Amino acid sequence: MAVTDLFAQRATLGRSVRLLAEFRHEQPDPARFYGALAADTAGMVTDLWQATHADNPSGQTLVDVGGGPGYFATAFTDAGWHYIGVEPDPSEMHAAEQTRRAGPGTFVRASGMALPFADGSVDVCLSSNVAEHVPQPWQLGAEMLRVTRPGGLAILSYTVWLGPFGGHEMGLTHYLGGARAAARYTRKHGRPPKNNYGSSLFAVSAADGLNWAAGTGALVAAFPRYHPRWAWWLTSAPRIREFLVSNLVLVLRPPIPQK
Template structure:
């Protein structure tokens, strides 16, 4: 595994971490604020890794966003000149925010409707925990990335503080228990229903995939942590509790 220092490592400061973590309180009440911040950070992160890899910025690069959701990322990637293509299996999710979805493709991350070697960058943010076979999705992301391209998979770790999404922190007592408790308290099912649209994906699962994929894994790190805390990924058990979001960066 290549662990050369990247431009993004210098961006991963405590100030950035506090800003991103503070935005989580707006996820349900003001999603534009929350997802807007995540989109800007995602574009910067991909831009740094792509510049490290190719010596070029995102201007003109084709970015495939697996599970692009309701369109908050489109404007940010357009701003940096990328050709942005979101893939989303659920049309209601794609149009949930009432934003334009030009160029969006309806399809499953586990069977991406693209040819081999189709895109410069394949990216997925906080989606792997919502599909039943996230590592099939990761394999698909590698498949559609061109040789010399970049694949970045970022997902929420189940035993981390955000693993249960809106049902947390009760997910520590079991996903089904947390879902039932949410229904009793709120009178409706959670948006992220355990066993249907939310699954228990561990940090160890991502590390295992990284060790077996034919892609060249460049780095693995906790997305919302400053650089000086990235060592947490290397410690079993602790990483499951404290690495709230794991990022795997690979090239092909």
């Protein structure tokens, strides 16, 4: 069975519409938005795992790189995973402590650029919407692959810069250029954006990720995270994918050594 076979059944137009509707709640009601995203992500990762493994994820270790305040912890624990969130930002870690009082999961303060885990020690390493926030996204990817055991899954999902959400809270002004969009946002709001171009937001293309992943020899699937299955062909369309893929998922599986 191909790694995406189960998730493809979930990737319907109805799902895409529901997720898009939730995006409007990101700023006013982050718990609602990230709760819905967490449940969808846990379903996606579980589908990807079960498509290539005979067992369910019960007790399998999942490391969430850039886990933030812990919204994903409950969703993954409910799905049977042993969840470990990794977060470098002290303020996000404090928020995680507040979340953890009412929820499960283990949280570690560390950088995704140097994960504090042994080689091949985790079953799944996930990074959801982090790669566009670091200056060296493929060092992050390499670390994820390093800690994932042979036969496990490294799942790196990120926002494509030229897609409609590439500018994050700067909206579509990122099409004017990242620096110009950031300056415009600062003038309008009296403060720089949280996701500030050049310091906490970087232009990462779909081609960048696909080229890096192909070079690892571990790539088993690539698809647009929020699109229905019938639109996944966009990933293989140069130029068009930069504007229409929006969020690219790279699924990598370190090979099992031959005996």
